Structure formats: structure tokens, C-alpha cells
Amino acid sequence: MVAVERLVQAYRAFAGNGASGAPAWLKELRDGGIARFGSLGFPTTKQEAWRFTSVAPIAETTFELAHPASRIPKLDAIQPFLLGDGPRLVFVNGFLVRSLSTPLSDGVRLDGLAQALVDTPDLVRQHLGKYAAFAERPFAALNTAFVRDGAFVHVAARRKVEEPMQLLFLATTPTETNGVRLVAHPRNLIVLEREARATIVETYATLGDGVHWTNAVTEVVAGDGARADCYRVQRESDRAYHVAVTDIHQGRDSTVHVHAVSCGAALARHDLRGTLAGPGGYLILNGLYLLAGEQHADHHTAIDHATPHCESHEYFNGVLDGRSRGIFNGRIIVRPGAQKTDSKQTNNNLLLSRDAHADSQPQLEIYADDVKCTHGSTVGPLDPKALFYLESRGIGEVEARRLMTYGFAAEILNRMDVEPLRAQLDGIVRARLAE
Amino acid sequence: MLEVRGLHVAVGGTEILRGVDLSVKAGEVHAIMGPNGSGKSTLTQVLAGHPAYTVTAGTATYEGKDLLALKPEERAREGLFLAFQYPVEIRGITNSYFLRSAVNAVRKHRGQEELDPLDFLAVLEEKLKAIGWDDTLMNRPVNEGFSGGEKKRNEILQLAVLEPRLALLDETDSGLDIDALKTVANAVNKLRAADRSFVIVTHYQRLLNFITPDVVHVLADGRIVKSGGPDLAHELEAKGYDWLRAGAMVS
Helix, strand or coil, X not given: CHHHHHHHHHHHHXXXXXXXXXXXXXHHHHHHHHHHHHHHCCCCCCCHHHCCCCCHHHHCCCCEECCCCCCCCCHHHHHHHCCCCCCEEEEECCEECHXXXXXXXXCEEEEEHXXXXXXXXXXXHHHCCCCCCCCCCXXXXXXXXXXXXXXXXXXXXXXXXXXXXXXXXXXXXXCCCCCCCEEECCEEEEEECCCCEEEEEEEEEEECCCCCEEEEEEEEEECCCCEEEEEEEEECCCCCEEEEEEEEEECCXXXXXXXXXXXXXXXXXXXXXXXXXXXXXXXXXXXXXEECCCCEEEEEEEEEECCCCCEEEEEEEEEECCCCEEEEEEEEEECXXXXXXXXXXXXXXXXXXXXXXXXXXXEEEECCCCCEEEEEEEEECCCHHHHHHHHCCCCCHHHHHHHHHHHHHHHHHCCCCCHHHHHHHHHHHHHHHHC | CEEEEEEEEEECCEEEEEEEEEEECCCCEEEEECCCCCCHHHHHHHHHCCCCEEEEEEEXXXXXXXXXXXXXXXXXXXXXXXXXXXXCCCXXXXXXXXXXXXXXXXXXXXXXXXXXXXHHHHHHHHHXXXXXXXXXXXXXXXXXXXXXXXXXXXXXXXXXXXXXXXXXXXXXXXXXXXXXXXXXXXXXXXXXXXXXXXEEEECCCHXXXXXXXXEEEEEECCEEEEEECCHHHHHHHHHCCHHHHHHHHHC
């Protein structure tokens, strides 16, 4: 409770100071967030959704709320995380750094949320907080309390954006902040109006290798007939804590592809929810977690088939080495009346060491009778039959193991269309295998 | 090329091969026939080095080397190839990436320079042309979602690219319709060469309508009980295997 009280006090300071100029509706939203967090508190492993993941390390560490960075990182320092020269927003500790960013306006808006609250407050108000419900999610409630900056993407109806837009979230560590451990609450809102099309790449990374906490929330709206390709890469320091919620709301005949890769942080939790709110929607969740050492990553996904004639495909692969732990919980909800739903889910976990551990929990809740829903999951070491097959072709055991492990990750990466990102991730996978 | 003498093999404590003798000379095609459970597949698997099988007695010499002392990958690099009865899926790895890795493992062993993707593509196209096939299987993950016929074709494709000196074909005909069988058999015929030997394991005679063997052996109850020319296959087709098994028991 001490930790919760500390955060509530931090909120009071925040509300009375940096956030005091906010419009009434936003103050109300924030107040609602902190009130809910105050009553929920940090989740415990007694709660079903947190059974395998203890957040005690977060609750027991003192984090200070980040402020806009006084020192701007050099372009060289962020280059390894960038995808070429395309449009981008760069954030440090959750705040937009305009000098490193290339905002867009005119049909496609790409800017900080704080700026959007000034420029287009009605548009933000229309969507902010409408999808990422926080009644049962303490971290989303906490993020909502501290809503201030993050990415705002708005694509006008029928507008098609060819180039991927990158949202790069960098965190600094105690070596740069006189020993202070920071928490950032980036809040992202991505809105594609009807028949719009865009590709967004969210990247979370750390400058250095120290401790920090990211508590992110991203809301994505795909209007009728829109197509959104959302990539998310979490490659923070292996001492970082990363908690995130992504909520996707899809209109009629919309298509959303989500690609989520998690290879960083000591403790990572990602709640990813897609709601197919209009008939004819199509959703792909394609995810990879690549863990080693003492890393712990927990993915809770939910696909809500709220309307008929929607299709969803979910593929999550985990590669676990060392003493790492991976959790996958995949919920599929088919609402009453959501007939002709077609939903497939697979979760495969590769254990590279005897001390690695994976939990895979499919969870189907089907309330309609004319539907196709399948799921499958595996947890285990490399298949000895496949190993022999490769060896029988002249490939030595060490190389055969590496090849199969690579393939396990590549299966997910190969579904990605943004080539520079796929290549970047391919490099990360290969570097991990070479260790 | 290959000399097998008195080979005894057990798996999980059960003896499956009980003294197999087999002599294959360069350029020869041998067919090994026999009833289900006679040990045909075991023979090919043990020659390829499958770790589940234990050799309890006997020897196998390949090109003057003690085959049984080599690891599976070493046998492959020395030119031995097994076309699997049940080819295995390798998720996330395309056929062409897999084959290039295999070709380069062999080239490295021979002290040759490894092929980059473009060089490999040229080699691959040449091999495909030689057997008259296209490259539709090359950019799909190894055996994943392949039909039974595609899997078997993929084995023969690997054989063509890896250019072994001794190719073991384990029930390559099983699960194939007649058109697929002809396609596979034609490719094998094109790959026959004076310095390349084949050991073809099959339950049925029909593959041998298209690939004419030099020698036919009958394996029953873990031993070769009869050997003969191509006509033996026809005789087996007509009479079945029981007359040979009974004979083996009497002797």
C-alpha cells in the first residue's frame, strides 16, 4: 500500500503543477484514473490475470515521474533504433523531442499528444480513453492518471500513407539522472478514419542498460474499411520494467495486422486486445518473445469477436533460454450473435534450456453456434526428429540447433512487411543465437 | 561402395536386424523389399546414423571407412543420403535456405568455398533443369504444409542438389499416386550415374516398374532371406512374402 500511496501523492503533485492547465474533461479522465488505481492497487498473484507474474519488483522500487529531458540524445545514439529517414516521433522518457522528430500535418497528423491536445482538442477528446478501459486494469488506470504526452497519429478518410511512421520511445537510466529511477507513462492514440491506410512502428528502447519503468498505453482505432499495420518492438534494457496495454478497435470491413516482438526488459507484461466491432473485420496478431537469462515476459491477448463474419489469426512464438519465463494467455471471445466467426490461435514455445519455463493458456469463450475456432499450443525443446533430419543433410549439431531456433523466430518475422524493421529484428535474433 | 556384414541392430532393447549382409558396388541400384516390420526402414535409418538405434554386432564399411564410427552429418558430408519415409517439417526455414546450408556444409567439408545465395540459385536452377522440375517448393518452409507427394518430391530434389554417392530411399513410393510415382521415378532415373549407387527400400513392386534395379533383396525377420535379379520383384508381387518367411524358419 505504501507504493500505491506514493503514486497517489505523485499524482497530486502532478495535477497541481505540470498538468494544471488541462481542460476539464482531461482532468476528469485523469482523476478517474488515479481513483481507480488507488482502489485497485498493484495486482497480486492471487488475481487470475496476474497468476504467473509478480509485479512486486515494480511496487518495491521507488520511481520518480519523468519530466521532459533537459539533455537531448545525439542522433548517433538513436540511429541503431531508427528505420531509415521516414517520418518519426522520438520520445525521451515519454516526452516528445521535437528536434529529433519529423511531425506531419495536412491529412496525416503525426505529432505529440500534448501538442494535439492544444491543436485538435476535440479530435483527441473524441477518442482518448474510449478504448483502453481501466476499470479492471490497474496499470492502464495509472497511465490514464498521468496522461500528458505520447504519440498522436491521425489519418484522414481514404488517405493512404505508404511510408511507415515510427514512434520511438527511449528511456534514460540512473547513470544519466544522478541515480534517480524514472517512470514514464507514454500514452498513444492512433486513429485511422474510414478507408485510410497506414503503417505504424512503435519501438521501446533504453539508452544504456540500467533500471527504469515504462507504463505505456496505446489505443488504435481502425475506421470502416481501414487498414492498419501496427508493429511493436520492446527491446528495453534487461534491467527495465515494461508494462503495456494495447487496445485496438476495428470498424466494419477493417483490417489490422499487429506484429509484436518482445526481447527486452527484466519484467515485461503486455495486454493486447482487439475488438472486432463491425462485421467483416480481419485481425492478425503475430508475436514473438525472445527471452534469456532471468527475463520474464507475460503476454495476455484477447480477441473480441463482437460482430458476425469476422476473422482473426493469432500466432505467438516464444524462444526461451537461460532461466527465463514466458507466459502466453490467449483469450478468444465470440459474442452472442457473432456467427460465421473464424478464429485460429497458435502459441509455440521453444525451450532452449532445462531451466527455462513457459506457460501457455488458450481461453475460448464462445457464445455463438455457427463458428470456426481452433487453437493449439506447444511447449518443448527442439524436435529430435527435425534435428536428425538436418544432420542427415550434413549440417552439424550446433549449426542445426541454431538453424531450427532461428526458424522458430523467423516464422514470425517472415510475416512482417516493413523490410528495414524485419532486417533489424533478424539481426537481433542472430545476435542472440551467437551468444 | 557399401559393405554391410552381420549387422545386428536393436531399438529400445528389441532386436530388429539380426545379421544383415549387403554389398553394393558403385553405380548399382539395389532394391530391398519385405513385409511390414521386417526391418527395412531400420536398415536405412541405422546406415544414416539415427541415434535411436544401437548396433549390437556387425560392421558397415562405406568407401573403405567405418561408417558406424561417423556422426550422421559426417556420413552426409562423405556422400551418403537418406530420402526419408516421413520427411520432417522445419518451421520458419525456407527450402532454399535449408538446402544452401546443407550444400555449404558439404562444400566446407571438402575444402571448397561456400556458395552465396546468388551462386546457390544458379546451381539450384541447373539441378532443377536436369530433373525437369520447377522451383515452386523452394521458397516455402521445409515440408510445412506440403502434400504427401510434395514431401517425397522434395526429398528427391535434395538428392539432386546434394549429389550423394550413395542414396538410400526409404519407402519413397508410399503415399504417392501413379503420376507422382512416375515423376519421382523419372527423376531418380535421371540421377543414376556410374559413380552413384542407390538402395531403394519398398514394400511394393510398383516403383520397380519404373526404376529397374540391378539386384533385388528380400528382408524378412531382420535378415536378407533371398537375393536375385529384377525378376524377383515380379515373383514377390505374384506370390507375396509368406513363402520366403516360412522357408527362413525351416532353415
